[in-house]
Amino acid sequence: MNTQDIPAYMTRVGEAARAAATRMAAASTSAKNRTLLALARLLRDNVAALDAANALDLNAAAANGLSGPMLDRLKLGAKVIATVAEGCEQLAAMPDPVGEITGVKRRPTGISVGQMRVPLGVFGMIYESRPNVTIEAASLAIKSGNACILRGGSEAIHSNLALWKLVQAALVEAGLPATAVQLVETTDRAAVGQLIAMPAFVDVIIPRGGKGLIERISAEAKVPVIKHLDGNCHTYIDAEVDIAQALVVTDNAKTQKYSPCNATESLLVHVNQATTFLPQIGAIFAAKGVEMRACPRAKAILSDVPGATVVDATEADWSEEYLAPVISVKVVDTLDEAIAHINRYSSHHTDAILTTNHPNAMRFLREVDSASVMVNASTRFADGFEYGLGAEIGISTDKFHARGPVGLEGLTSMKWVVLGQGEIRQ
């Protein structure tokens, strides 16, 4: 397509997506699953061609001096392709969310009223360098009966174009419209501005990337945005707790991996457990080189731990998402103080209580206003795969529509269905 005139180009893309969405909403479960299985096969059969396209991006990126981690994210290769192909097959095996009818109840007037799950329509996905997101987003769109418009990072354009060709081939093979999944074929940034401001063609925008990108898109979008800003996750050690278990879970929540958004960034400890728990977790953190930014009471205890790096926490530390071997630590006097602190400083992503006290567990579950609230588990579990969603298109830190990991259901909504026998309103 001619991509010179961006507004005209994006309008054509939008119109095609809207038309395809109608066909995808009515598509049979069988056709959608056949598409996913064909896509898995095509991915495996075309590893060499995909690697060749990927090499163009990798060489350009290396020539432009991109860093090692950036090149890592950009790389496809047999292993990444096998993983996304398997993901397509897993989605094919999942129940179709579309058409589910729930809660049908007979009303006094005689009509039966319930709700039917239907696709949202068209979603726009804006993401950065990782080309496997192209397949993840396309496969979720296909299974959920939506059309999508994908705008990947410009540094991955050759890889994305090659992957997209396979998606289109799979759609056509199964008798579905190739335009159900479209890739923005230009790296011109003006296309993003258009994509987020076409309410006639796009129902929701899902950005994935740095906080700056997501804030900018949210501020400028003319359609709803499913957004994930940051993950300042808390683990709270209650007054009554299994200390041995709490040590294992807290260690896992912080140190199993530092970069994910569901890693714990702040540790709250009830004063009754502070002198028991803090020296032991402090020793674990010290051994792994985790810096502790502590309140005065926590610092007094942690400073005695051999080899520990303990500094004074500033006010800013309570809100910080470190994504690094750093954790803020605070001693609290009550469960109420812990809940109030979390509701004030958390990014509302994931927060956990470790406790043996049932009423406290239930109060924490109910009163902590976060997308995922956990009892006696590592915050690292907050993830679409771990929750059984099959795949996730993103994690929402918003309250509206979908909270937390967003899978197939988050790409749908419920319409009302009324089944009558000729009833009229009196």
Place this chain on the structure above:
Amino acid sequence: MNTQDIPAYMTRVGEAARAAATRMAAASTSAKNRTLLALARLLRDNVAALDAANALDLNAAAANGLSGPMLDRLKLGAKVIATVAEGCEQLAAMPDPVGEITGVKRRPTGISVGQMRVPLGVFGMIYESRPNVTIEAASLAIKSGNACILRGGSEAIHSNLALWKLVQAALVEAGLPATAVQLVETTDRAAVGQLIAMPAFVDVIIPRGGKGLIERISAEAKVPVIKHLDGNCHTYIDAEVDIAQALVVTDNAKTQKYSPCNATESLLVHVNQATTFLPQIGAIFAAKGVEMRACPRAKAILSDVPGATVVDATEADWSEEYLAPVISVKVVDTLDEAIAHINRYSSHHTDAILTTNHPNAMRFLREVDSASVMVNASTRFADGFEYGLGAEIGISTDKFHARGPVGLEGLTSMKWVVLGQGEIRQ
């Protein structure tokens, strides 16, 4: 409160709402129900005082030359007060939506994952002259565990202030924060601009009023809007149909009341039924003075009906919400054409098929992309009370979050809950 400095005033209102929302989210079902029952009692006990406040508004409105229907909407009186008091009692009798836990499933890792229904937080409600909306919105906020900020029409300010005092008294009597329901005490329009642009304090805006107001608010809001633009509802007479029943239902859908948004504005008739159905429904419409704006084929048939007013439909007619004794009429050749016409011209509010053919009914249900889709029932049923929601805060024509009548559940969302026994991520 000092309302001179609007930004400072609205910030204080917003901060108080956010603080109250935390307490409302944790409020017991019993406290919320006691508030609603106290409010019903206070409303009934204060009819005279409410009428006196209402008289100030009515007199000012009459002096300003407001029209009869406007004065009607503004009027409280014993009957309106009895109705809203009864509404509070009905809400008290309904199950509490907050805290419902659904879909808890054990995962292979050992954790159990489910979802818990929680309040959205703070909603802002912007409405026009009818003061009973103050009680409807307040009572829905209380039962759903939200805080709300109400901005009623300036012409109803004395009535709204008097009603709000009773809401606050009921909250205090039940031990809940008076600030859970706040009324914007100034009629300065700048307050609306502030209310819709405080994402830190307001989670969602619900406007009720004319299309112009709602479009303006949607364009300018910095938070999600649950909006209802218009209701261009269709009734489609299928090829196989119970004609006697179809006549009764179509008549009801169009003529039972002309002003509601769920009244049918457009009639589609399958060509096989056109010569049978159209003359009969045409006679009913002619007798009631309903003007028919018809496609050429429909016009050829309807023009023979004695006393009928039949004119050529223009392209604009297919999109029109008349709210008047006018209906557009089109003959279609297939179910596909009917569905395509509806998906193109409908406002996605409510559309119905009248049919005896089961596959056609199921295709219509699935493929018509509207908030309410009906089989063999009058579109006039699209209503929160008729659907059993107890009450409705509005009707959404959006796809995101909530579609159609929005009741208690539409004012909540689902957070994830994870129940573990010390599990960690591998």
